[in-house]
Amino acid sequence: MSKRKLYYITLFTSVFIVSAATILLYRAGIPTPGDVEFAGNLTPRQESEWTMQAFTGEAVIAGDADGQETTAAVEQNEEDYITPVVQDTAAPAEGIETLIGLAEPVFGQVVLEYAMDRMVYSRTLDEWRTHPGLDIGCELGQAVTASADGTVVDVYEDARLGVTVVVEHANHFRTVYANLTREVAVLPNMVLSRGDVIGYAGNTARIESIDPVHLHYEVHYMGQPVDPARFMDVTRAASSDDFE
Template identity: 40%
Template sequence: MRLKNGNEYIPQQEEKKQSLQYTMIAVICVCLVLIGTVFAIRSYPQWMAKRGNNGIDLTNEQQKQQVVPNQDVVKQVPTVDSRDAGKPSESESNSGKKSAFISPVSGTIVKDFAMDVPIYSKTLDEFTVHAGIDIEAPLDTQVCAAAAGTVTKVYTDDRLGITIQITHEDGLISQYSNLSTNKMIEEGDVVKQGDVISGVGNTALFESLDAPHLHFEIQKNGEAQNPTSYIK
């Protein structure tokens, strides 16, 4: 076949143009799908965090002064080496009484302490004991030291994710798990009550299907205690 100007018509060129157009359209569609997927993933934790719960509300005026909800964890806490730390003052010592702790994060308890009667785990799909309490809060909400003490462990637990342990007086240890970072403090640091030590994360493998929260434990002489008995 020839055109009026005598040039031969080459159908392959038209087919190549159409193929290129289809390829561009396919690439655009894939990009739109990827953008939508990223948006959905980023929005999921915030949607989960807004679900209603009927647990114990640990938000109070004193805690609001200690913790700034939703504020990103952006800088390291100023601390001192434990070798330079003096003895606790009389006001910090409560001999014969349970030490006064504050809630390490402002939020609602969505899973209670349960060592005698197992409770259901959505992630494990079975009933298990629960050695602490889960306090729901948005991702990266600041987590504070519940009481003054010395940081004795900073590690990643196989079940509970990034974990920090602080040793207090009277044989008490507070443990903070499912954290977002372990870069803010080091073992041996001395912290005051209310010092920011990390943020709420999603690192706990055994609680990964739960809404964003802090897993908080208190131990006395190696035995798990109900944290709500110590939080003032």
């Protein structure tokens, strides 16, 4: 057999194998490079983590044949639900003073307090549970700003708290801004100054969906939530009914 004939046989075989593999991947629904797109500048994590099974008894399946979300009922049982554990996560005294004087991330009144040492009532879930941050009532689309200088370390859509931005500050502090609209204004690794716009108040938090529009705001020290009210002056609503 001549070298030329062997060359063409090898080339034909290679093309056939690649074509067959592509057809099999297409029929199996496995995305190939360039096929996967994600909304806005949110991370791909939303596609695998977006499930409300633990809260509604339904699993949201992203990306059916028409590119639309579909909902599949799942069997409800006690193991599907998160049971809150009351704990004291107060930060140690040392290091705390470094974050005193945080700016309010959004102008409004606190409609739900930080509560990691007691239970508060969740209207959406119809249960008593802990609450690791402040819910600050505001207008839909109102600008949300960085409480202090820092660096964006994460932008994603959380299965419970919706569109979320995490900013890292000095001395092991982080601030978390959740329940934003999908039109976020930052990307991971962006360096922010106090007062820079991060995003806009939305209604993407599934576990707080029937509450009035608000920003869910957390402060973490050494990986543990602490009361944001320790670091800023906040205005408290007389009752959450003021925002219904």
